[in-house]
Amino acid sequence: MTPWLAAARAVGVEIAGRHADDVDARGRFPAEALSALKERALLGLLVPASEGGPGAGIADVVVICHELGRHCASTAMIYAMHQIQVACLVRHAGGNPWLRAFIRRLASEQLLLASATSEAGVGGDVRSSVCALDERRGRFALTKQAPVISYAEPCDAILVTARRTPQSPPSDQMLAVVLRADADLQAREVWNTLGMRGTCSNGYRLAAEGEIAQILQVPYADISAQTMLPTSHLVWSALWLGIAGEALSRARAFVRAEAKRKPGVPPIGAARLAEAMGELQSMKGELLACLRQYEAAAGSGDALSALPFALAMNNLKILSSQKVVSIVGQAMLICGLEGYRSDSPFSIGRLLRDAHSAVVMVNNDRIVANNAGLALALRDDPELLA
Ligand SMILES: Cc1cc2nc3c(=O)[nH]c(=O)nc-3n(C[C@H](O)[C@H](O)[C@H](O)COP(=O)(O)OP(=O)(O)OC[C@H]3O[C@@H](n4cnc5c(N)ncnc54)[C@H](O)[C@@H]3O)c2cc1C
Numbered sequence: 001m002t003p004w005l006a007a008a009r010a011v012g013v014e015i016a017g018r019h020a021d022d023v024d025a026r027g028r029f030p031a032e033a034l035s036a037l038k039e040r041a042l043l044g045l046l047v048p049a050s051e052g053g054p055g056a057g058i059a060d061v062v063v064i065c066h067e068l069g070r071h072c073a074s075t076a077m078i079y080a081m082h083q084i085q086v087a088c089l090v091r092h093a094g095g096n097p098w099l100r101a102f103i104r105r106l107a108s109e110q111l112l113l114a115s116a117t118s119e120a121g122v123g124g125d126v127r128s129s130v131c132a133l134d135e136r137r138g139r140f141a142l143t144k145q146a147p148v149i150s151y152a153e154p155c156d157a158i159l160v161t162a163r164r165t166p167q168s169p170p171s172d173q174m175l176a177v178v179l180r181a182d183a184d185l186q187a188r189e190v191w192n193t194l195g196m197r198g199t200c201s202n203g204y205r206l207a208a209e210g211e212i213a214q215i216l217q218v219p220y221a222d223i224s225a226q227t228m229l230p231t232s233h234l235v236w237s238a239l240w241l242g243i244a245g246e247a248l249s250r251a252r253a254f255v256r257a258e259a260k261r262k263p264g265v266p267p268i269g270a271a272r273l274a275e276a277m278g279e280l281q282s283m284k285g286e287l288l289a290c291l292r293q294y295e296a297a298a299g300s301g302d303a304l305s306a307l308p309f310a311l312a313m314n315n316l317k318i319l320s321s322q323k324v325v326s327i328v329g330q331a332m333l334i335c336g337l338e339g340y341r342s343d344s345p346f347s348i349g350r351l352l353r354d355a356h357s358a359v360v361m362v363n364n365d366r367i368v369a370n371n372a373g374l375a376l377a378l379r380d381d382p383e384l385l386a
Contacts (some may be wrong), residue, residue, distance in 0.1 A: 004056060007040040008064040017071035023198035024074070024350050027191065029154055030198045033068075033075040034112065042079075044107035046086045051100065053107035058087065058231060058298075062238040062291055069242020070249075073354035074198025076242060078112075078151055080235035081199075085113035085159045087231045088175065089216075092223050098213035102157075102177060111156035116178075116206055119161075120145035124363050127224060128170040132163035133215065140176065140215060143207045147189060150201040156180050160206065161220055173220035178208040195353030196361075226304035230294050230313040232362075237287045237320035240358050244280055244324045247331035247351045251276070254335045254346045269334035276330035283323040290316040308381065311374045314367050321358030328355045 001009075016033035023030045037043060045060060047053020061083045068076035086106065093099035105111060122128040131144040142162045152158060158178045163170065189203030216223065251273055258267035290312055297303035332339045332348045339348040 002056075002060060002063075004042060004045060004054075004060055005063050005067060008037070008042060008067050011036040011040065011042075012068050012071035012075075016068060016075040020072035020075075020198075021350065023072060024195075024353075025197075027193075027197040027200065029151055029200050030072055030075045030078065031154070033072060034078065034154075037075075037079060038110040038112070041107075041110060043082060043110040043112060044086070046083060046090050047103055047107040048090065051090075051103045051107060053103075058234060058294060059291060061087075062234055062287075065235045065238040066242040066245075069239030070246040071242075072198070073239060073243050073351070074196055076239035077196055077199050077236075077357075080232075080239055081115055081150055082113050083235060084228060084231050085115055088159065088223050088227045089113075089177070091227050092175075092216050092218040094217060096213055096217065098211060099177070099216065102214075109156075112151070112154065114149055114152050114155035114158045116144055116146045116149045116152075116158050116160045118146060118148050120147055122170065123147075124366055126161065126362065127173070127221070129161050129163045129173050130170070131160075132166040132168065133174060133176065134166060135212060138212055139209055140212055141207075141209045142176065142178075143205065145188075146206050147203045148191075148201045149185075149204055149206065150199040152180075152183075152185055152202065152204060152206075153200070158183060158206070158208075160208070171221070175216045175220045175223055176210065177214045177216075178206070178210060179214075182210055183208040194356055195350070196357040222301070222305070225310060226301055229310070230290075230304065233313045233317040233320075234287070234291055234294060236358070236361065237283075237290075237316055240320050240324035240355065241280075241283055241287055243351050243355050244283060244327040247328040247348055248273070248276055248280055250339070250346045250348065251331040251334040254338060269336075272330055272334050276327050276334070279323055279327050279330070283320055283327070286316055286319055307374050307378055311371055311378065314371050314374075317362070318364050318367055318371075321361070321364060324355040324358050325352075328352045 015036045044053045045056040049055040065076050065080045117126040121130045133140045160176050160178050161173045164172045164174050184207040186205040191201045255267045255269045328351050335346040338344045338346040
C-alpha cells in the first residue's frame with residue numbers, strides 16, 4: 001500500500017465516514033474530510049516533482065477515490081472532480097509561466113479546484129458553450145450561467161469552458177482558470193438532491209476576469225478527449241466501485257449475522273450475495289482494464305484521441321454507473337428491512353441515493369448517443385490479444 005493510500009484510508013475511516021451521514025442530511029460541504037486530505041498533501045498528488053509535487057500517477061488517484069467512496073461518496077466525488085482538473089492542468093499547461101506557477105501553488109498550498117462546464121442553454125453537452133471569452137487589453141472577461149458548480153464557494157479556483165471569442169461557434173471552446181477571488185458568484189439554483197448532497201453543486205451566474213495567460217492554449221476539444229473525459233470516467237467509476245463494495249460489505253455482515261443467529265440454516269441472502277459479488281468483480285475488472293489502457297496510451301496524444309479508446313472509456317462510465325445501482329440494490333434486498341432503515345448498521349439508503357447520481361453525471365443517454373457515432377466509424381477488431 002502506498003503512503004498516499006494509507007493516508008486516504010485514515011481520512012476515510014476516521015473522518016469522512018464519521019461525518020458522512022451529517023454531510024448527507026444537511027447537504028453540507030464535507031469540510032472536515034477536505035481539510036484532512038489537504039493536511040496530508042493529497043490534493044497536489046498529480047503535480048510532477050519538477051513543480052514541487054510528488055508526481056503520483058492516475059492509478060494512485062483512482063485507488064484513493066475508491067477508498068473514499070466507501071466512506072463518504074460526496075467527499076470522494078469532490079476529490080475526484082478536483083483531480084480531473086489537476087490532471088488537465090498538468091498535462092496541457094505547456095510552458096505557460098502563469099499556469100506553471102499556479103501548478104506549483106497547487107502543490108505548495110494544496111489548492112482545491114472546481115469545474116464549470118455545464119451551462120444553461122446547452123445542458124449537459126460539455127462540448128458546447130454559450131459563454132465566450134471577451135479579450136481586451138491583454139485580459140479576458142466571461143459570464144456563464146452555470147446550472148451546477150460543485151463546491152464553488154469553498155474552492156480556490158474554477159476551470160471554466162467558454163467559446164474562444166464571442167464570434168466562435170459553440171464547439172470552439174477553450175478552458176480558463178478563474179481564481180475564486182476574481183469570480184463573482186451570484187447564487188441561482190440550490191442543490192437539494194436525492195444524493196451526492198455534500199458536493200453542494202449549486203447553480204450560479206459566474207462572472208470573472210483574468211489575465212490571458214490563465215487560458216490554456218490547447219483547444220478544449222483536445223483537453224476533453226485526451227484528459228478530462230478518460231480521467232473523469234476512471235475516477236468516477238472508482239468511487240462508484242467503492243460505494244458498491246461498501247454496500248456489499250454491509251450485506252455480507254448481515255448474512256454472517258443471520259448465519260450466527262440460526263446455525264445450520266443457510267441464510268436466505270447468501271446466494272444473492274454471491275451473485276452480487278460477481279457483478280462487483282466484473283465492475284472492478286472493467287475499471288482496471290480501462291486504467292491499464294489509459295496508462296498505456298498516456299504518452300501519446302494520438303492514442304488518447306483514438307476512437308476505440310474513447311469508446312472504451314465511455315463504455316466504462318455507462319457500465320459502472322449502471323452496475324453501482326444494481327449492486328447497491330442487491331445489497332438492499334439482502335439486508336431487507338435492516339437495509340431499508342436509516343438507523344441500522346446495515347442501512348443502505350445513503351449509498352443507494354448517492355449511486356443514482358451516476359447515470360445523470362453526464363447523462364448516459366448523451367454518452368450512448370456519442371458512442372453511436374463512434375461505433376459506426378470503427379473498424380472490426382477480431383483480435384483478442386492485440
Ligand atoms: C453530483 C453531480 C455534480 C456535478 N458537478 C458539476 C460541476 O461541478 N460542474 C459542472 O459543470 N457540471 C456538474 N454536474 C452536471 C453534469 O456534468 C451534467 O451536466 C448533468 O448531470 C447533466 O444533467 P442532465 O441529464 O439534466 O442534462 P442533459 O445531458 O442536458 O440531459 C437532459 C435530458 O436530455 C436527454 N438527452 C440529452 N442528450 C441526449 C441524446 N443525445 N440522446 C437522447 N437523450 C438525450 C437526457 O436523457 C435527459 O433526459 C454535476 C452533476 C452531478 C450529478
